[in-house]
Amino acid sequence: MEKKPFVTKAQLEEITKTYPTPFHLYDEKGIRENAKRLKEAFSWNKGYKEYFAVKATPNPYILKILQEYGCGTDCSSATELMMSDATGFSGPDIMFSSNDTPPEEFKLANDLGAIINLDDITHIECVEKTLGFIPKTISCRYNPGGIFKISNDIMDNPGDAKYGMTTEQMFEAYKILKEKGAENFGMHAFLASNTVTNEYYPMLAKVLFELAVKLKEETGAHITFINLSGGIGIPYRPDQEPNDIMAIGEGVRKVYEEVLVPAGMGDVAIYTELGRFMLGPYGCLVTKAIHEKHTHKEYIGVDACAVNLMRPAMYGAYHHITVAGKEDAACDHKYDVTGSLCENNDKFAIDRMLPKIDMGDLLVIHDTGAHGFAMGYNYNGKLKSAELLLKEDGSVQMIRRAETPKDYFATLDGCPMMEKYLK
């Protein structure tokens, strides 16, 4: 499949008159259409709710759009909780799915009325000590261990993941929580990341639903929701077939009818905590070619770097690149597309076949809407870019300004030597 940017060269040239590159650009129309489809895919389940994983795209304007489609937020830190609160999410619209949780964050989550999802059995004691009680509604995160396979494909390796409780611990945790006054129970598991198959969610649902039936039978716990968490992926590569969310919703419905309904659990709400699927394809990083270098390889230097998008450097992740205005040109040049960090892994593409790139060309780096801007850091003293929203009417709204040196130096505000740059 061909990957086409959601903006044209003409639009980008207009935008760059006001906003210098690099910047992340989000596609409001795409975000809305996708959120609507997801809601439809699970409309068979009365209590269905998507809790958007804030860490994927922590921007209040984005959260506000998703809120219109009934989404809540999934948080795992104090600042994510604060952003959710400030954006108008409260009570059971917030899921607190953290791990290695600082006790005071349980306190903040509880103060906001968020649903707490415990990553470990020892957190029961931590929560009780911190809050003075166990909340009436509480969830436990499950990790069955081993290897998670679909057909013969290894999807991921839960046995190696730090998250969640073992099967035994789940039973134990439910019993203890029940004794301590919990009334409504939830279950959660995240067993594979960025899956590009319609089978992941239904398979995960089967694991969770079967355990839910046993947990109910053995502990008498009233299970009110099952949280399938994140992990539905997106086709970063042009040859990948995108997930069909309607088929995924239908797949989960089938397992629900097979396992939960006969067990008298036909009132269990299904929750999801998707991040990548909600935003990934609806954001791109726009950057300008500023240098070309001909040494042992052909290099194109751009004005963005791994600070703006870390996934290629961190995971060797593929992000498709389109040279704006050269969508139909032959890809007959082999380039490494690099940023300016003093780190050789600061490359957006290695040995990538692209059209001939001229200095000043605008490059669109695809699928940066989730885990893109958010993973940014400040290595080499590089500054984070602006985030822009391409609205449905074609206008552009800046939803976060670019960092300035003053932002970078802000935490040195007690240092007289830096005064000159703090003004």
Ligand SMILES: *Cc1c(COP(=O)(O)O)cnc(C)c1O
């Ligand atoms: C990261 C995360 C998600 C979202 O994952 P995606 O791969 O973006 O869908 C959901 N839940 C939890 C607990 C997470 O840590």
